Amino acid sequence: MTRSGISDTIAAVATAPGSAGVGIVRVSGMRALEVADGVFRGRRPSNTRGGRFLFGTLVGADGEMLDEGLCLIFREGRSYTGEDVAEFQTHGSPAVLSRVLARTLELGARLARPGEFTLRAYLAGRLDLAQAEAVLGLVEAHTDAARRQATLGLSGALGARVARIGAHLTRTLAALQAMLDYPDEGVPEEDRELPLTAAMVELRALVGTARAGQVATRGARLALIGRPNAGKSSLLNALVGYERSIVTPSPGTTRDYLEAGVELAGVPVTLVDTAGIRETGDEVEAAGVRQALSLAGGADLVLALEDGSLPREALPLALPPGARVIRVRTKADLPPEWTEADTLNVSAVTGEGLPALRDAMGAALLGDTSRSEAWLTTERQADAARRALEHVEAAGTLPDDLASYELEEALRCLSELTGRDVQEDVIDAVFMNFCVGK
Ligand SMILES: Nc1nc2c(ncn2[C@@H]2O[C@H](COP(=O)(O)OP(=O)(O)O)[C@@H](O)[C@H]2O)c(=O)[nH]1
Ligand SMILES: [Mg+2]
Structure with missing residues (x-):
């Protein structure tokens, strides 16, 4: 088509x-x-x-x-x-x-x-193609982080970043070819090793931006998890700045889940308040507990809250494996019953620890990506970059002739990323997401 x-x-x-x-x-x-x-x-x-x-x-x-x-x-x-x-x-x-x-x-x-x-x-x-995707990103940008990435993409910054990696690979290929053609001449080791290492380092950094790029364009979901009365609803209210969720001293108040939107580090974040996790005979509450764990499993980030003013009790159920978690010790304004090194102390009442928590959330969502560099902003780009990296990593372990093949494959993946070498169906899929008139 x-x-x-x-x-x-x-x-x-x-x-x-x-x-x-x-x-x-x-x-x-x-x-x-x-x-x-x-x-x-x-x-x-x-x-x-x-x-x-x-x-x-x-x-x-x-x-x-x-x-x-x-x-x-x-x-x-x-x-x-x-x-x-x-x-x-x-x-x-x-x-x-x-x-x-x-x-x-x-x-x-x-x-x-x-x-x-x-x-x-x-x-x-x-x-x-990456610039075309950036046009779409700019049309759809709802936050400053999304706008910034789209303008970087549109200016060709992503293409330039990819071209730099491609140039390292081409230099490596040339060195490998010279070694095959003139085995007696001897090609300095650094002509082969240095550009390959540079390509690998830069490609890993690029692949590492995919998560931030998607979070910046699509937004993130963040689940607050903990025992009843840990202070989940209070913390959600403190983060959004108004009384979104009901707070009471009686445990088990929040049975269904509830969402509220905030902007964090230029990214739209949906905070999800969940039912407190405990063993319960109440059927409605038990359903809420199961739902809380599944919400945590689907979230980009989990805030695991524990009441710092009470003796510590482990959660009766395990958090989903693989979930990204920030541990929070709540009610830091009250006398502490326990402390722990890698846990953030936060009080929803006094606001203590909230700026540090916001920073930690921003860092967990965006990683250590530099805001001024171009990120991978679509799954299509991320997939092409990951495949390129696999080929480059394989090349590093193979004899020269096989390494050349892997490097050529990596170059093909990179040109797919910017769209110089793509199948029609890929192009169709990209433009399908546009509106009429753009
Ligand atoms: N002193 C103090 N009390 C808090 C704090 N956060 C929550 N609480 C109290 O702890 C109780 C449970 O809070 P809530 O937010 O409903 O907890 P949830 O069940 O985890 O949603 C309420 O009485 C809150 O007023 C805090 O930071 N400091
Ligand atoms: Mg609650």
Whole structure:
């Protein structure tokens, strides 16, 4: 499907549905300016140079005025898609936009598929696949961390990071080839070892950003777990800054789970308050306990709370294996019954320890990734980078001729990441997630 209909002229409403000050209809393709001549009255778009805009009226088939507005003109080679493009800025009314769009379709344009403008930009070589994904990330960014990563991706920073790793691999391959071709000459060990080590280190760091990248774009779920009365609901309220969850001195108050959203380190985090974990004869409460453990298993991060003002009791049930956990000793304002080194002391009442807890949560979610570097932000990118790393690690353990094969495979995975060497179905899957008009 990727390249089918690529010579058609396409049109779509580019702005969000609903009323707004301004709305945009976009037309791209060989006949874009001819279509614009048909719908726009003023100076003729097809007689206008690229990079200009015209003021005039938009008209229907019978010459009826649909709206007043602007026509922006971009010429082939100097537009988002790389093709001739006309953009109409009208009043952002659904009635106006649907009539203007309908008129462009009557004049020979076809309705664009989701992401088709960006797909054309990709096919024209104006964006690589990672940049196209960044466009989508920018359209969908709800937090500053997501926006930052999308702009880094769009600027080509991810592509540059990948290219640097590729260059190390190419140098290694050249050294291996020289050793095979001229076995007597002797290739200095460092020509082979240094770039391979550099590639491995940089690729590991890149793979290590995948988690942060996904958390930044998709957000994270964080479950608060502990015995009844450990202070889970109080801590959730302290973190969100208002009384979201009921707090009482009687244990077993929270039976169902409850969610609240906060932003942490620029990332949207859903905090989940759960039923206190204990052995109980109450069927509803027992169901809540089972649910709490399964929520902990599905969370990106678990806060395991223990009351610091009472003698310590182990949880009657084990936390799911593999869960990322921050241990919290609650009620730090009361005289301590116990302490432990790697446990954060927090009081929901005085606020003591909350900044340190927020820092720890941010660090656990984002890792030690540098905010100024480009991260892997989609599962597709992460998968390609992980496969590249496997090949590079394999190369490090193999004799030269087999190592060369692994390095070539690694290079293939890297070019898949930026989209220079990808199957059509992968491209289709990327653009399927876009909205119409982008
Ligand atoms: N002194 C003190 N009491 C707390 C603190 N956090 C919770 N509590 C009290 O402990 C009891 C249980 O708190 P709650 O948040 O409902 O615990 P949950 O059952 O784990 O949700 C309530 O009486 C709270 O007022 C704290 O930081 N300091
Ligand atoms: Mg509670």
